[in-house]
Amino acid sequence: MNTNLHKVWLIAVAAGALAAGCGPVVEPGAEAPASSTAGLAALRDGPRGYVHAASASRFLLGPGAQSKREFGLDKVVGPEGVFATNPVTGASRAILNATSPALLKGPFTTDKAAYEAHVMEYFKTTGLPQDQIGLVRTLTMMEAAGDAAQTVRDVKPRLAGYTTVITRAIDGIPVPDSFAAARIDEDDEVVMEWVYWPSLPKRAVDEAQRLRASVADEAGRKAMVDRLPAELRAAPSEVTIRHSDFDDESGFRAFGSLDVHEDAASRGGLRGGTRHFDGFGKEMIHPNRRAEAHAALRDTPRR
Amino acid sequence: MKDWVVLTAALAALPAAAGTGVSAEAVDVYCNSSGTGCSSIICIDEADNYRDGLLYWPGTIFTPGVRYTNKSVYDTDFVDPQKTGHAYDNDTYNFDKAGNGTAYVCLHGTCNDTTTQFCTASAQCTNPPAGMSGQGSCISAGPPFGWWGWCAYDADRYLITTADAYGNHYGGWINYSNGNVRWGESPSTGNWAGAGTNGGINFGLLSNSCGTRPGFWYSQLAPLFSGMTVLGIIMPVTPQGADDVDAPARGTALANAYKVNPNGSVGFAWADSIAGIPQNDGRDCPGQGTSYSNGGGFGITGCGAQMTYSVDSTSGYAIWNRDTETWQQITGDSYDSMGNNYWAARWHCNYDCNAFPFTL
Numbered sequence: 001m002n003t004n005l006h007k008v009w010l011i012a013v014a015a016g017a018l019a020a021g022c023g024p025v026v027e028p029g030a031e032a033p034a035s036s037t038a039g040l041a042a043l044r045d046g047p048r049g050y051v052h053a054a055s056a057s058r059f060l061l062g063p064g065a066q067s068k069r070e071f072g073l074d075k076v077v078g079p080e081g082v083f084a085t086n087p088v089t090g091a092s093r094a095i096l097n098a099t100s101p102a103l104l105k106g107p108f109t110t111d112k113a114a115y116e117a118h119v120m121e122y123f124k125t126t127g128l129p130q131d132q133i134g135l136v137r138t139l140t141m142m143e144a145a146g147d148a149a150q151t152v153r154d155v156k157p158r159l160a161g162y163t164t165v166i167t168r169a170i171d172g173i174p175v176p177d178s179f180a181a182a183r184i185d186e187d188d189e190v191v192m193e194w195v196y197w198p199s200l201p202k203r204a205v206d207e208a209q210r211l212r213a214s215v216a217d218e219a220g221r222k223a224m225v226d227r228l229p230a231e232l233r234a235a236p237s238e239v240t241i242r243h244s245d246f247d248d249e250s251g252f253r254a255f256g257s258l259d260v261h262e263d264a265a266s267r268g269g270l271r272g273g274t275r276h277f278d279g280f281g282k283e284m285i286h287p288n289r290r291a292e293a294h295a296a297l298r299d300t301p302r303r
Numbered sequence: 304m305k306d307w308v309v310l311t312a313a314l315a316a317l318p319a320a321a322g323t324g325v326s327a328e329a330v331d332v333y334c335n336s337s338g339t340g341c342s343s344i345i346c347i348d349e350a351d352n353y354r355d356g357l358l359y360w361p362g363t364i365f366t367p368g369v370r371y372t373n374k375s376v377y378d379t380d381f382v383d384p385q386k387t388g389h390a391y392d393n394d395t396y397n398f399d400k401a402g403n404g405t406a407y408v409c410l411h412g413t414c415n416d417t418t419t420q421f422c423t424a425s426a427q428c429t430n431p432p433a434g435m436s437g438q439g440s441c442i443s444a445g446p447p448f449g450w451w452g453w454c455a456y457d458a459d460r461y462l463i464t465t466a467d468a469y470g471n472h473y474g475g476w477i478n479y480s481n482g483n484v485r486w487g488e489s490p491s492t493g494n495w496a497g498a499g500t501n502g503g504i505n506f507g508l509l510s511n512s513c514g515t516r517p518g519f520w521y522s523q524l525a526p527l528f529s530g531m532t533v534l535g536i537i538m539p540v541t542p543q544g545a546d547d548v549d550a551p552a553r554g555t556a557l558a559n560a561y562k563v564n565p566n567g568s569v570g571f572a573w574a575d576s577i578a579g580i581p582q583n584d585g586r587d588c589p590g591q592g593t594s595y596s597n598g599g600g601f602g603i604t605g606c607g608a609q610m611t612y613s614v615d616s617t618s619g620y621a622i623w624n625r626d627t628e629t630w631q632q633i634t635g636d637s638y639d640s641m642g643n644n645y646w647a648a649r650w651h652c653n654y655d656c657n658a659f660p661f662t663l
Contacts, residue, residue, distance in 0.1 A: 071360040071562040082564040095560060095575075098568035098629045112655065135595060137582055140656050141574060145622050145647040148525070151518050152648070152661060153425060153440065159657045160649065163575070165601075167582050176581035194578060236586065236593045245552055246579065247356065247559050261586050261593065263604075264512075264546060268342030270333060270411050271512050272604050273549030274584050288581075289348040289551045290355070297351060300369040302470075303396055 049199035091246035134169030196246035207256025227281025324368030324403035346409035356558020377470035412511030417542035428454035440518030487531025491636035496529030517661035535573035545605025598654025616642030
C-alpha cells in the first residue's frame with residue numbers, strides 16, 4: 001500500500017474507534033498464565049515483595065484477551081493492549097497497542113493531588129504493601145504539534161496525561177529500583193502500568209540501616225565522606241537499598257548503598273551520574289549496568 | 304575531488320532500506336586528542352542495554368547492526384556524505400546503515416545554549432551571545448518559581464565523541480543541527496532532504512547533554528530527518544545545570560517496551576521509558592539537591608523531559624509518526640517521513656510542566 005495513503009487510512013480508523021468508545025477494562029475470562037509468578041513476592045528473607053498480577057489489574061485489555069508466552073514473558077493479550085509479567089523477576093508492565101484510541105485520552109483528573117490519590121487507592125486495592133511506600137512522584141505528559149514556522153511558544157501544548165510513580169522505602173530508606181507506576185485516563189481506564197517490587201534480602205536492609213546509623217552524626221558522616229574519592233566529598237548523597245532491575249534475569253542482587261550524586265564539573269564537564277558505595281567506601285557496580293554481559297561484547301569490525 | 308564524487312555517487316546508488324538491524328554507538332572514556340586527560344561517564348551500558356534488549360530474546364524480529372564504543376565511535380559515523388560531499392563522512396555504513404530500523408547513540412554533548420540573562424518573558428530575550436542567534440526563549444526556572452527564568456537562544460546542538468577516536472574529522476564534535484547529519488533516507492522517501500536514498504533507521508535515539516531546548520526544536524532537530532520517522536531525545540529544561548545523566552536503565556526500559564508489546568507505539572515507548580529509570584538518577588528539580596519535592600531525577604538532573612519528536616510532509620503524518628508507528632513498523636519504509644513541513648512532539652516531564660510551562 002502506498003505509504004501515506006496507508007497512514008491516512010490508519011488515522012481514519014483510529015479516529016473512528018475513538019468516537020465509538022472503548023471496550024471493558026479486563027476480560028473476566030482472561031486467566032493468569034500457567035507460569036505465573038505466584039510465590040516470587042515471598043522468595044527472600046527480608047521485606048516482602050509484591051507481584052502485580054493480571055488478575056488484579058484494571059489495565060484496559062479489551063474483550064476476549066488471551067494468554068500467550070512471548071520473548072520470555074507471560075502475557076495476556078487483548079485487542080487494546082498487552083499485560084506482561086516476567087516470570088523470572090516478577091516485574092509486570094502493560095502497554096496499549098499503538099492503535100488503541102485510549103492512548104490519546106486525557107488524564108482521569110487534572111487535579112494532580114486527586115490523581116495521585118486515585119492511583120494510590122488503585123494499588124492499595126491490588127495489594128501493594130502500604131508500609132513500604134516512599135515518595136509519590138508524578139510525571140507529566142504533554143503533546144504539541146505545529147508547522148515549520150511555529151515553536152512550542154506559538155502552539156498551546158495539551159496535557160496528555162499523568163503517570164504517578166509510587167516509590168518504595170523500607171524503614172524510611174529509599175529503594176530506588178522498586179516502583180509501581182500507572183496512568184489512568186479520563187474514563188478511569190488504566191492505560192499504562194508498570195510494577196517492580198521484589199522481595200528483598202534482609203542482609204541488604206541491614207547494610208543500609210548500618211550505613212544510615214554510621215552517617216547519623218557529624219563525626220560518622222565525616223569519616224564516611226573521607227573514604228570517598230576526593231572529587232565526590234562535597235557531592236549530595238543519600239543512603240539507599242539498591243537492587244537488580246525489572247528486566248535482569250541473571251540473578252537477583254541487592255545491597256545497602258551510599259548513593260552519591262556526582263555532577264558534571266567533577267567529570268571534566270561531562271554529564272553527571274549516581275555512584276554507589278558501601279560502608280567501607282568501596283564502589284559498588286549497580287547490576288543495571290549488566291557489566292558482566294557487556295564485557296563479552298565486541299565492537300563491529302570497521303570496513 | 305574526483306574520487307569522492309565517484310564514491311558518493313556509488314553510495315547514493317546503492318539499494319537501501321530500513322530493516323531489522325539495531326545499532327549502538329557510545330563512549331564512556333573521553334580523552335583529549337593525544338589520548339591524555341581522560342574522564343569517564345556511563346554511556347556504553349545504556350546503549351548496549353537497548354541493543355541487547357531488542358536482540359537477545361527467542362523470536363525477536365531484530366538483528367544485530369553495528370556496535371562501536373569509545374575510540375571506535377568516529378564523528379564521521381553520523382554525517383551524511385551526500386550532504387557534505389566528503390568521502391570520509393560515512394553514516395551510510397555506520398549509524399544510518401541500510402538494513403537498520405533503529406539505532407541508539409549515547410555521547411557527551413554541550414550546554415552552550417544557555418545564559419545567565421534573567422527574564423520574565425521571552426520578549427526580553429533579545430541579546431544572543433556569540434554563537435547563539437535569533438529571538439530567545441525565556442525558559443522558566445521551574446517549580447515553585449514559575450514566573451521568572453533565564454534566556455536561552457538558538458544554537459546548533461552537538462554530539463561529542465572522544466577527541467582521540469581513530470577516525471575523527473571534526474575534532475569529535477558532531478553538529479546535528481546544520482543539516483549534514485541526516486537519517487532514514489530510503490527509496491521510499493526519495494531524496495527530499497538531499498541526502499540520497501541510502502539510509503536506514505526510522506527510530507533514532509539520542510542521549511546526550513542538552514540535546515535540545517524548548518522553543519528551538521524545529522531548528523535544532525528537524526535537520527536530522529531525511530526519512531526517519533521518530534526521534535527520541537532527552538531535553539533538560541531549566542537552563543542552570545539541568546542535564547541528562549548516566550542512566551543505564553533508560554536503554555533497558557525502552558527495549559523492554561518492545562518485549563512487552565511489539566505492536567505498541569515507539570514514540571510512547573520512549574516517552575514512557577522515563578518511568579522505569581530510578582527516581583534518584585539525577586538530582587532534584589530545580590535546586591539539584593536530593594529532596595525531589597518539586598520533581599527531578601528519572602535520568603535527568605534538575606527539571607527536564609524525555610521527548611519524542613517527528614516531522615513529516617503533513618501535520619497528520621507527523622502526529623501519526625509520533626503516536627502510532629510501532630516496533631514492527633520501524634523495520635520497513637512504508638511509513639517514512641516524506642518532508643519536514645510539520646512537526647509533532649510528545650514529552651514526559653520529571654516535574655509538573657503543565658502547571659509550570661517551559662517558556663514565559
